[in-house]
Amino acid sequence: MTHEPVGGAAGDDPRTGGAVEGRRLTTREAAELLGVKPETVYAYVSRGQLTSRRAPGGRGSTLDAAEVEALARRTGRREPSPAPAGELVFRTGITLIEPDRYFFRGVDATELARAHGFEEVAEWIWTGALRPGVRFTADPESLAAARRTAAALPRHSSSTDRLRAAVAAAAASDPLRFDLSPEGVLSSARSLIPTLVGALPDAGEPGGYAAGVRDGGGPGATAGTSSGATGGGPDRAAAAGPGDPLARQLWPKLSARSADAGALTVLDTALALLADHDLAPSTLAARIAASTHAHPYAVVSAGLGVLEGPLHGAASGPAHRMLAEVVERGGAAPVVADHLRAGRRVPGLGHRLYSGEDPRASLLFAQLEEVPRAADALAAARDVVATTARHTPLHANVDLALAVLSVSCGMAGEAGETVFAVSRTAGWIAHAMEEYAERPLRMRPSGRYGGPRPPQPMPKPAPARDAGQAPGTPDAN
Known part of the structure; x- marks a missing residue:
């Protein structure tokens, strides 16, 4: 490099x-x-x-x-004046969001995702150049290290746990990770994304998504059973090769069922659509890391840490569980009622940046129409929207669309979070490349102190406790 x-x-x-x-x-x-x-x-x-x-x-x-x-x-042959200290100003040429649509480098993102696969969209976001047929390839040494590290985690670890571990292992294996030139960053990114996918275990294997999750085939259908199959044998997804599209490589990590062309198209489109969404919380964290000139792997680690929040990347999990229950109970009304009775919001609805339906959900729903196995889950999603619309006109967001895919294809509840994390890695890298060109350490807001006014007396040591006394237990005397 x-x-x-x-x-x-x-x-x-x-x-x-x-x-x-x-x-x-x-x-x-x-x-x-x-x-x-x-x-x-x-x-x-x-x-x-x-x-x-x-x-x-x-x-x-x-x-x-x-x-x-x-x-x-x-x-005018001069760079715009830097922002005052402590003021967050982000000049970005990556994503523009409008009330009912969004754009990647000026191109309608949904049209781009409809016509091109995830890797091609990622290249467009990174470079502004379209490379038809581009494929990302993992470095063998980094992939081996990532797999060993992710496999060493406890079996109950989440996919995001494994992705974070894989990023750390891949970083340690890359002696050129501190090369922050565009060529160096892009080389790392093109290897890192397939490394993350390759480090995940296949569905149904130890540490992978558990077989037996419910799908759109009806109550009791399992991840290892084809919809309508009579033999009861496992319908394992065929192993993907390193030259396959990333969606094809990711599929067996999400589902033990074979993927038909329509379902793979939906997954590939979802990856492309989710690649960036302007300054979402995880992207802000990634840019803050990049402003310190942290290497790309550290930038991705920062994004993954924020993405795991239940109000961000993990938001598709509750939508999956709700939709599976609607399919099982045969209607949305009792499920929506249970959520409201418990004081919970109905997941998968509404987005503060769009006045109508999330454009990402609109495209995915249209593609899911062409997937026969998704019919039940898709009808359940529309039932949820119609039921809540009696009082509040909330529209479906991308989490509900991801839930239709995961429920209908035998995936676990956290599958949507995995799709989100793998895809958004591309956006974090794009924003890091922009931030590397800005004034370093520009994001330094000032805190507003609200503690005790100094000077305060020196604190007295806390009384010693018995070794067997639980924290917070009052002393007997």
């Missing part, structure tokens, strides 16, 4: 403004022309404002001089 693209074509001085069409500039020359740091040039490339091309011989990258000069004219 190279830290500084080199090897621009010879020609006039780029600062004279007389560049000839087709002339190439090095990153350093482009930075001088724009009046910015080389890291900012990398950010312009990641945002799609500039395009780079591998230099002859494959060493470094160059940029089109005319394109750089056009950007210099638009920006």
Whole structure:
């Protein structure tokens, strides 16, 4: 990996403004022309404002001089003033969210996900370039270390536990993890994502999703039984190879049932749709980590820590359990009533950023219509929406759509969280690349102290307790 693209074509001085069409500039020359740091040039490339091309011989990258000069004219040849200390200002060219749709680098995200697989969408988010048929490949040494580490966890560990362990192991195996150049970060990302998937055990294996979870085939259907099968033998998903699309590699980690083309399409689309959603809480955590120049693996670890919160990435679990109960009981009314009686919100409904139905859910529901095994769970989801609409016009969100997929395909309740984590890794990397080009350590808000006013007397040591006394137990005397 190279830290500084080199090897621009010879020609006039780029600062004279007389560049000839087709002339190439090095990153350093482009930075001088724009009046910015080389890291900012990398950010312009990641945002799609500039395009780079591998230099002859494959060493470094160059940029089109005319394109750089056009950007210099638009920006006035100077980087915007940094935000005041403590103020969080995020200039991002990745995702724009509007009341009823959202965009990846200016392209409708749902249209992009409908036409392209997850890896292609991730490349678009990272580089602003579309690479049809691109596949991510895990580094064998990192994958082996990640598998060993994830397998050493207790059997009851969640998939997110295993993903966090896998990231740490993969980081320790990568001596180039501190290379924060765009080329270095992208190389790490293209290896890390399939490493995370490969580190998860197959469904039904020790440490994997337990076989026997209910699916859309009706009460009592199991993850190892085909819908409508008469033989009762396991319908194991065929092993995926490293050259397969990431969705194909992920499927056997989520379900012991074989995947038909329609179900795989839904999973691949879900991965593409969830790749980024602007500054969600986990993405903010990732950007804070990147602002310290933490390496990409540490950035992903920060995102995973926040994602596990029940109000963020884990929100699809309650939707799964609710939907499975609706399928089993044959209607949404009693299940919704039980949630309200217990003072719980009905999961899978509403999103503060969209005035209508979550556009991610709309596309997934449309694709699930083409999956016969999803019919019962899809009808149950619509029943939930219709039942709650009698009082509150809440619309389905992506968690409910993920629940339809997981319930109908014999997946466990945390499958949606796994899909979310693997997919959002791409977005965290994209935001890290932007943040690496910003002023380091810019996110330093000030706390508002509300404790006792100083000076306070020195505290007295607490009385010694008997060795067998439980914490918080009052002394007998």
